[in-house]
Amino acid sequence: MQQQEYGALRFYIDFHAHASKRGGFVFGNSLRGQEQVENLLFAKLISLNSISFDFGECGFAEGNMTVKDKRDGLSREGSGRVAIYKETGLVNCYTLECNYHGGKRINYIPQRVDIKTQKIVPVSYTHLRAHETSLHLVCRLLLEKKKNE
Numbered sequence: 001m002q003q004q005e006y007g008a009l010r011f012y013i014d015f016h017a018h019a020s021k022r023g024g025f026v027f028g029n030s031l032r033g034q035e036q037v038e039n040l041l042f043a044k045l046i047s048l049n050s051i052s053f054d055f056g057e058c059g060f061a062e063g064n065m066t067v068k069d070k071r072d073g074l075s076r077e078g079s080g081r082v083a084i085y086k087e088t089g090l091v092n093c094y095t096l097e098c099n100y101h102g103g104k105r106i107n108y109i110p111q112r113v114d115i116k117t118q119k120i121v122p123v124s125y126t127h128l129r130a131h132e133t134s135l136h137l138v139c140r141l142l143l144e145k146k147k148n149e
Contacts, residue, residue, distance in 0.1 A: 011042075011090075014096070017100060019100050023052060024053045025057035027081065042094070081094055
């Protein structure tokens, strides 16, 4: 919580693996207005950059924040993403769910081709391109990951 007080906490992601539901998707919190747009944007960006992430399976409904588990009766209000949101107001709180075996859908990711050489060029996200990305979400994540490696 101290990171949020200093403005350093940008994302909270709780990683889960499972065998029942195929593919990769996120659960996010149900928010209002511009906050919900920002919330959905992260999931959409993942789907545009991952062949096996299924945006259609993502859940951002209010019921996903309060529903009780059929097996143990516990509410999702105790989940990390809901608790962190309620404590800090952080918009980007997610539970990332990935299947052990892969997805049921494959996204098409267009490749960038250099017009002069006709060779495929990988997209490079750097601080120089951060201004091109809404709220710098993708760039910040990638730059932080690169710094930590």
